[in-house]
Amino acid sequence: LEELKATPLLPYLETGLPQVSELRALRKPAKGKFAWQNKAVEALSDWRNNHPLEQNGFFAINMASTGYGKTFANAKIMGALSANQSLRYNLALGLRTLTLQTGDEYRSKLQLDNTQMAVLVGSSAVRFLHEQSHIEKQVQLELNEELEEQSGSASAAELETSFDIDIALGEAVDDKFSTVLKNVPKARQLLYAPVVVCTIDHLMPATESVAGGKHILPTLRLMSADLVIDEVDDFNREDMPAIARLVHLAGMLGRKVMISSATIPPAIAEGLLQAYQAGWQLFAKSRRQQSSVAVFWGDEFNTQINFISETQAFDSQHQHFIQQRLKRLAEQVAQRKAFIPIMQRSNVDKTELEQVWFGQVLQSVLTLHQAHAEWDETSSKHFSMGVVRVANVDPCIQLTRYLLACDLPDDIDIRVMPYHSRQVLLLRSEQEKHLDTVLNRKDGRQPQNNSIIRQHLLQSKKTQLIFILVATPVTEVGRDFCLDWAVIEPSSMRSMIQMAGRVRRHRPVSALASPNIHLLAYNLKGFTQTNPNLAVFRHPGFESKTYPLVSHCLKDLVDESALAKKVDASARIQAANPLQATQCLADLEHQALHDILLKADKMSMANSLELRVPYLDKKVMEVAEKIPRRYRVTHS
16 A cells, blocks of 8 residues: 555655755856866756757766865856756765765755765764864864853854754655654665765666665666766776666666766776666657767866767777867876886895885885975974885785884884774764865975974974875875875775876976876785795785786886876776787786676676675675575576
8 A cells, every 4th residue: 555655656756855056166167177068067958958968867977186176166067958057966985084074075065964965974983083074173263262161162053953864854855755654763864855965876776786675776766866976087997897887777767977087997887888778778668758868078178978779889089088088198298207216126035025125115115205305394304205105914024023123224213004994984084074174285284384293394304305105096086185295005097096186186287397106017916926836916906817927017007208207097997909918917917907897797686696696795695595496597
């Protein structure tokens, strides 16, 4: 009976749920390096006037470079696609910290309150610590302004209320569904809030759930709101079939889809478009609409819009856009250059090889510091701030201990901070607050003006001080750091490009005299292993028994001369033809992504299910064995 009552309300979900309209921030022209957003909006608005999007699917690819405001541009583009610049969409991300940061950016720039936007992450502890940092900043600001104690307390309480995830939406929503979700505030936000910024696992049950009705709410959300996936290439390749199914469902429900990242490989762009096309064709047949899909490409240089039908090749249009992007990237002044130091392996045991590898890291740190240190007049010292990126947590801890105990030149002093995903949550939160402040060079800010950094500079008795952040891949995405230099243990081309994006991130564009990035010739696994056939560019990385590399020396796997001139996303966004997956690190990634997203035998649902089986937890398999055979899902 309840189902019969709810069924007539389903059409209401497509157009009847709340939207955010009349946003001045969306109409306000961007300036400076963000002015490209205005051109993208104008191109979409002009195109939309001649091509009503209600009759066609829409798939957007935002490839603007790191630091050019892709996240805010996504909101502007989604607004330009609606008739009245209104917003109703889902912004899905892979990381909790990046989700919370994006929510902060939207609150600040779009001025959205909790009845207009919901920020959903899986961990209440992470959310609490994030919100506490905002409260502390607000209280500190009030103290600095010498406000009265009572006024300061009231303001802090108001800030706490504004971040309450259980706030009722009240009259902001229609009451047709309110009784169903009356006692589930988080579910109410997911369904009703015009803009939902969430980790992608909140939407995944729409296609991945097999029991308990957990698919219902995310499916209703996708029925009523468009989908934007930010940093889409940050997911593991094993996750790609599931993401393709989510995109397919969005198309089947008649929604628009956008993917966003500076380093989208061709295989991801084409594979997700094909999934969307397949879904849209089902929707078009049910509504007697056009089966073609309008595809939008945009970056800080150019925009491009074309109709792509099931019979037209996407590859040629995408390559045209990529070629234009590569041409403009080549014209840019190099802000990051890389050097690969020679590393000699010898026949010694693993422990001694680890020490040799750590010693090479130290040598690279000293070299980069000498080339890129800054002068501080107050303390009369040269200092620099850099990162050593290592692939895994245990080597991160070991390297930190090595740097703290090693012998240094007489005039050199160092400060070392480990930063990794296994860190105690409270301590990691404090670290991130400190790093976000110290490594922020926007608007001419200087790290030596920070009281903690100033104290280190004044207390050191040496003339050279090096601040070293020893970090795992948690620094690659979602951290708005501006570092002087980086030493990178190689895992994949994507990790190297993303890590390079944290170097000179906020600095004015200027010519670079010497390399500010050292790429280690071997990762630690490759340097210490005794079996030459062992796959070392994995966990993280793409190498495996199926995709082996002929060499594990980075000098043999990348174009060293190209990296010496400039480090950018060129190798990631363009695939060679033919691919040499066993000889080139970038080609290995392109081949692996192509096979999992575009190969015919892996595009079927059966094989997608098979791909997930090896990653199922052992206990889940034990439970599955107890299910009566007649109820089991089969590959047929």
